[in-house]
Amino acid sequence: MPAGVDDAPAVRRSPGRPPIASARIVDAALQVIDEQGLDSLSMRSLAKHLNSSTATLYRHFPTRAALVQGVIDRVMGEVDVDAANFRALTWRQGCEKISLDIFEAFGRHRQTALLLADHTPIGPNAAAVRERTLAVLIDGGFDVKVAARTGAMLAHLILGFASQYGGERETTAADRETFRKAIHGMDLSQFPATAAVRRARWLPTTVDQEFQFALQLLLDGLGLMRSGG
Amino acid sequence: MPAGVDDAPAVRRSPGRPPIASARIVDAALQVIDEQGLDSLSMRSLAKHLNSSTATLYRHFPTRAALVQGVIDRVMGEVDVDAANFRALTWRQGCEKISLDIFEAFGRHRQTALLLADHTPIGPNAAAVRERTLAVLIDGGFDVKVAARTGAMLAHLILGFASQYGGERETTAADRETFRKAIHGMDLSQFPATAAVRRARWLPTTVDQEFQFALQLLLDGLGLMRSGG
């Protein structure tokens, strides 16, 4: 149950009305995205889903982008940042755990991953995730500046890979067709490596598998660096 | 000068009209994106830019997404895939060269990088880049299947990082404000690692620097793997 935006101090509220809370709006938005797809989320459709009007939404978020940031932070809230669950882990295990946790959170809400190209996470839950990442690295013996650099790099790696979830769908048959001719028209003998891969019957892997591959190699490299490579 | 879509066989054309070519449309689209920003590219604005009409654009591309794919492939066309320029390089140097080349191409057209989340490159130039990457790895002694896996992973790494170019701008002051309170309201003493980084006066790095950092670590890891780690 992640913290929302204006309902963080859930108690002391301007008296009278109950907190119809931005969190409710964000939850509804995420629900629409998960169930009907990102394209189905408009201020109008969301307002209708809440039996409200678009202008009311704008009293909680100054713009659609701000609402989207709320949704992203809602997803970030699903990441485990409890210090207790990291205490027994090495820096490498800790990095692996939180990285996979973030990636899996956006894997559970694949349509929101598309938003990551336009919107760098800036919410409080993102800040908590960042804190945990930095703590894992610093506690693991990394120099503070190196830890900061590494944490920022890891964040881009994770969110960058997650944003690639989108490419798996989205391109319609008609769009592929636009290029099919051009590609089939190419001299395949000039593409020996591609042909070799085809002959080896290599099956394309999923974004998940490729992320794990990249993460392991990168952690290997980090280990090398830390031990003074 | 990258190959376009329907003007690849530039000579043998249905007689009469000159090839008003999809390539011209794509060039104009990229120009609009570079000069006025991605948000300024609409079928209407592009049509006006070409002294044409939207319906005419649809005679060249079945949908806006297909046109966008054309733009992406146009950028991919700026990547050096000439075999001669790779002959003298080790697999690691070759990987580094093509990876940076791709990343820099989208760095020169930052606004197009935003498109990478929604649209996995599928054009002929993307195919040529893929071929060169695979060739570098296979010629470098990688097993064909491992090379395929590695090439796919590298592609996601590069495009994922490139797609993060977008987050640098886009979030407006008003949107950040939505979260400023919530974050400042947080107990900063509960964020010791973040505080330590702030004390160390660490300056945030650019996406470019972080990509290079990640790429080097990853290549280190690959080297380890190749030498039977």
Next chain:
DNA sequence: ACCTGAACACCGTTCAAGT
């Protein structure tokens, strides 16, 4: 004080009508 319908200035896409 809070909420609403309607308006404004846009979209992508399609199609009847023109030359």
Next chain:
DNA sequence: ACCTGAACACCGTTCAAGT
């Protein structure tokens, strides 16, 4: 055969008008 203006069904955002 090729192109066009206008239409259709949407957008995000704003604002006068209601209670």
